[in-house]
Amino acid sequence: MSLTLIIMAAGMGSRYGSLKQMDPLGPGGEIMLEYSVHDALKAGFNRVVFVIRRSFQKEFETIIAERIRPSAETVCVCQELDILPRGFCVPEGREKPWGTGHAVLVCREAVDGPFAVINADDYYGPASFQIAADFLLGRSGGDGDDYALVAYPLERTLSEHGHVSRAVCLLDETFHLARVVEHKKIGRDGMGVIRSGEEDAAFNGDELVSMNFWAFQPSFFSALERAFPVFLMEKGGDPKSEFLIPEIVDGLIRREGKRVRVLPTPDTWFGVTYREDRESAINKIRSLVKEGVYPETLFRA
Secondary structure, eight states, X not given: OOOEEEEEOOOOOTTTTSOGGGOOOSTTSOOHHHHHHHHHHHHTOOEEEEEEOGGGHHHHIIIIIHHHTTTSEEEEEEOOTTOOOTTOOOOTTOOSOOOHHHHHXXXXXXXXXXXXXXXXXXXXOHHXXXXXXXXXXXXXXXXXXXXXXXXXXXXXXXXXXXXXXXEEEEEOTTSBEEEEEEEEEEEEOTTSOEEETTTTEEEOSOOXXXXXXXXXXXXXXXXXXXXXXXXXXXXXXXXXXXXXXHHHHHHHHHHHOOOEEEEEOSXXXXXXXXXXXXXXXXXXXXXXXXXXXXXXXXXXO
């Protein structure tokens, strides 16, 4: 069975200050997503769809895709503001991409089977991709499960350099998602307690959260097609509104009874949300190379 990995790399990186999805972090000049592709191929994925923007497509194709193409089938799909359902147009003043749900939706013609979705600027770890592949290939039980989420403890997803937004998983008695609740401005306060600045909610750090590592069947595209026009009618006029995967999945659980299994991973997540996260990410990658998890250079002759 063909397994596709969708890598969302079209974000603007406003907090980071540049196109972080193309920032070299590895000892051989590798960018973060190359480590994800390496791990995905070892786990059994054999096709990669990159979601990018036209503004940097040529550079991306030259610098990134050509490194990986000899090892896997690759496709680049552009996520642009004007890719909208019939009858809709881009509101005046809108610059921000439509969000992760839209990023997946634009890939519909490039995906013909089970697929996983990740962010380009996050490190997820080898075990996480194996867990996702096993689920999609039916090797981990769970008959009747529609989709799955590879989840990480909240404490292991914070940045030392600023607040983050996290979708916290609320589980039912069978360890399936009951709800996904987005919390914003999460960080440690002066006493070291993890809090959400918007809701003044406190967390113990063990809560499982989504880092946008999802495992879907193709039926998810139909759900996106139904939900996107509704989002545009209700929130499309807000220049900062986003069509987000966690909110879409939450609606499918509540309204359609979809079963979404939560798959905890033993791997450690890290990312580059802020420019100040870059040095820490470089050091962590160097440690992984030193431990033998990765070679000095990836996808090079």
